[in-house]
Amino acid sequence: NAGVMQNPRHLVRRRGQEARLRCSPMKGHSHVYWYRQLPEEGLKFMVYLQKENIIDESGMPKERFSAEFPKEGPSILRIQQVVRGDSAAYFCASSSRQGQETQYFGPGTRLLVL
């Protein structure tokens, strides 16, 4: 009974490179959420996706960040031209339905930008 899976667990990039973070939701879940956690801070909502649709991206920076959840395969959070301020832990969560459903979290991807 696999939970939410994220890879890689750790990612090191130099400024200007691209970072791709993957998230496979729990089996049967079609709703995915991405959060960012900066050191000593709480979780900040970034984006909410259902299969092939972005439902709410109000927390995602307008530039350099994008997310997708294709019909087949994992959800991808893509950060282009990374900067040092992008260094953070990025968590993915999934739920079985929309609304006030419990979100189950993955272990996170820790991005370090040199």
Next chain:
Amino acid sequence: AQSVTQLGSHVSVSEGALVLLRCNYSSSVPPYLFWYVQYPNQGLQLLLKYTSAATLVKGINGFEAEFKKSETSFHLTKPSAHMSDAAEYFCAVSAYNDMRFGAGTRLTVKP
């Protein structure tokens, strides 16, 4: 829009003492409320969830929380702290399709 405020970014208790982590919420609709725990370098694990069925909610690891609508609070308690309870705790509120988290409270347990 909904929001959560966690009072106290750091709480320190002695082993065996009462744990009380405070959370106040704001929501324009009847909320669902959650407590999650995060151990170092791990993701968030659900401790308990309030869904309006009962105001006192029991969770894992001996934790419980009480929903008080008049105080808009959902404080987390545990009668006797254990060393393994040392972690970061997040309160969250959900309405419609999204969830909003508090800034977290780091719990330290002293021997």
